[in-house]
Amino acid sequence: MIKLAILGASGHGKVIADTALQAGWAQVVFFDDAWPEVAENGSWSVVGDSSSLFDRLSEFDGVVVGIGNNRVRLEKTRALQSKGAKLTTIIHPRAAVSDSVKIGAGSVILAGSVIQVDSELGVACIVNTSASIDHDCFLGDGVHVCPGAAVAGSVRVGEGSWIGIGSSIKQLVKIGYGVTVGAGAAVIRDVQDDQVVVGVPAAPVTQ
Numbered sequence: 001m002i003k004l005a006i007l008g009a010s011g012h013g014k015v016i017a018d019t020a021l022q023a024g025w026a027q028v029v030f031f032d033d034a035w036p037e038v039a040e041n042g043s044w045s046v047v048g049d050s051s052s053l054f055d056r057l058s059e060f061d062g063v064v065v066g067i068g069n070n071r072v073r074l075e076k077t078r079a080l081q082s083k084g085a086k087l088t089t090i091i092h093p094r095a096a097v098s099d100s101v102k103i104g105a106g107s108v109i110l111a112g113s114v115i116q117v118d119s120e121l122g123v124a125c126i127v128n129t130s131a132s133i134d135h136d137c138f139l140g141d142g143v144h145v146c147p148g149a150a151v152a153g154s155v156r157v158g159e160g161s162w163i164g165i166g167s168s169i170k171q172l173v174k175i176g177y178g179v180t181v182g183a184g185a186a187v188i189r190d191v192q193d194d195q196v197v198v199g200v201p202a203a204p205v206t207q
Helices: 011-022 050-055 070-082
Strands: 003-007 027-031 062-065 196-198
Touching (some): 003 050, 011 027, 027 050, 050 070, 062 070
Parallel strands (some): 003 027, 003 062
16 A cells, blocks of 8 residues: 655645545545644645654655745645655656656645746745746755746756746846745746846835
């Protein structure tokens, strides 16, 4: 039996679980730090917290973090790496991923998404439903490309950045670390670290 552990009993975790089953995993078990108050996630059981998972890593053929928050997901993934967990990448059978793409451990590629030739994704990335990443892109660790977002060719995205739902990134743009791109934004120029950009064309939010 091919058995997967997911840390994070969230809605995103449920999507990962469903994707994993469609991709050929036979059994999915959840762990969450809200356990035992949270004992189930949809039709799946929550059987312990992070510490429990660390103690039971040998029982699982793969482990992935099902937490949408980029910072937390990356922290938990790195903690699992330090414990020797078998971090796995989950790819939906209806995603289109070029054979030349490099995908870091613990990343999730969901239904309808497209990743084109010679792109590279870091550890614990999410390419969400129907998102697209064109050729020669680089995504740092912990990046989330939200549903329906479109990233054009040769774009670079820094660690922990969030590319909002339905947004678009022009070719050759460089996006810094910890950036948030708002829903529906059109990014046509480089974005500095830790900025929030919104609108068409996208501009930084000022306080």
